[in-house]
Amino acid sequence: VRLGYNGSGEDADVLEFLEAADPIEIVKKSEKFLTDSENFCEKGIFAFGATIEPYKTENCLIPKHPVLMAREAWSKDVDVLIGGTSNEGLIILLPIILENDMRAVEILEDERNFTPFVNLMMSVEDKRAEELGKMLKEVYCGKFFKPSKTNLNGFIHYHSDLLFWHGIQRAAQSRAAYTDTGKTFLYRFDVNGGLNFFKKMAKCEDFTGAEHFADCCYLFKSTLQPPPAIDSKDFENIKKTVAIWTSFAITG
Numbered sequence: 281v282r283l284g285y286n287g288s289g290e291d292a293d294v295l296e297f298l299e300a301a302d303p304i305e306i307v308k309k310s311e312k313f314l315t316d317s318e319n320f321c322e323k324g325i326f327a328f329g330a331t332i333e334p335y336k337t338e339n340c341l342i343p344k345h346p347v348l349m350a351r352e353a354w355s356k357d358v359d360v361l362i363g364g365t366s367n368e369g370l371i372i373l374l375p376i377i378l379e380n381d382m383r384a385v386e387i388l389e390d391e392r393n394f395t396p397f398v399n400l401m402m403s404v405e406d407k408r409a410e411e412l413g414k415m416l417k418e419v420y421c422g423k424f425f426k427p428s429k430t431n432l433n434g435f436i437h438y439h440s441d442l443l444f445w446h447g448i449q450r451a452a453q454s455r456a457a458y459t460d461t462g463k464t465f466l467y468r469f470d471v472n473g474g475l476n477f478f479k480k481m482a483k484c485e486d487f488t489g490a491e492h493f494a495d496c497c498y499l500f501k502s503t504l505q506p507p508p509a510i511d512s513k514d515f516e517n518i519k520k521t522v523a524i525w526t527s528f529a530i531t532g
Contacts, residue, residue: 283297283301283305283306283309285297306328310326310327310328311327313327314327316383316387317387317404320383320384320387320388320393330342330346332344332345347450347454350451350454351454351458356455356458356460356461356462357460357461357462358462359462359463359464359465359528359532360455360462360463360464360465361465361466361467361524361525361528362448362451362452362464362465362466362467363466363467363468363469363495364444364445364448364467364468364469365468365469365470365489365490365491365492365493365494365495366468366469366470366489366490367436367437367440367487367488367489367490367491368439368440368443368444368445368491368492369435369436369437369438369439369440369441369443369444369492370436370440370478370479370482370484370487370489370491370492371439371478371491371492371493372384372435372436372439373432373436373482373484373487374482376429376432377482377483377484378482378483382429384435385427385428385429385432385435388417388426388427388435389426390413391410391413391414391417392404392409392410392413393413394412394413394414394416394417394420394438395408395409395412395413395416396442396446397409399446400412416438420434420435420437420438421434421435421438422434432487433487436487444492448466452464452466462532463532465528467524469490469494469495469498469521470489470490471490471494471495471498471517471521472488472489472490472494473498473513473514473517474508474512474513474514475494475497475498475505475508475514475517475518476490476491476494476497477493477494477497477502477504477505478491478492478493478494479491479494495521498514498517498518498521498522499518499521499522499525
């Protein structure tokens with residue numbers, strides 16, 4: 281509707297419309313495609329994404345659930361290095377701090393919305409949603425507290441696990457469950473230094489831990505900030521981070 285579609289709603293008709301639509305306009309307006317419920321409760325994040333295809337052809341990429349595909353993928357024999365940062369959920373603070381957009385926090389006032397509906401294949405109306413949501417809320421925020429602009433730590437840790445570490449852990453455990461897989465290495469990046477660019481941008485330097493993308497700032501040179509002095513702590517952390525990756529590339 282936001283792109284001007286007013287057709288029948290059938291798949292073929294929608295596809296024909298999208299194929300003719302301006303790709304730039306689709307990207308520009310995609311942020312408004314999702315409702316608050318889809319965005320913050322179902323954690324949709326993006327309006328368009330990978331979909332399990334109901335038919336198999338030569339061009340079919342995802343014929344079944346990715347969890348099932350991973351068990352049979354040729355890549356399971358390849359050594360992998362998986363990593364994440366200690367406080368990935370800080371990325372959620374961007375609209376809160378910079379735009380005072382509290383929708384992601386306010387929607388969690390309803391305990392049911394702590395429930396990962398998509399992962400558990402349930403809706404907000406499911407009888408167990410309230411029970412599970414209450415349990416998760418108590419784990420991350422405590423029994424008598426709710427997330428708010430002055431009480432964001434539990435909110436951040438919840439999103440760190442939900443959006444990043446839960447998937448990372450499942451991937452590592454899945455590979456470890458089979459004897460015919462390649463080696464799996466996992467690192468947790470917890471450097472909080474002068475190269476943590478996102479913290480500066482989001483004005484959240486008072487929060488502990490390393491934010492999303494922080495490890496890349498110590499692995500790749502960036503035009504966003506000057507390189508640190510050779511005798512600095514940041515440079516030492518760069519050498520350690522690069523050593524992890526080069527060691528993996530050389531020896532697996």
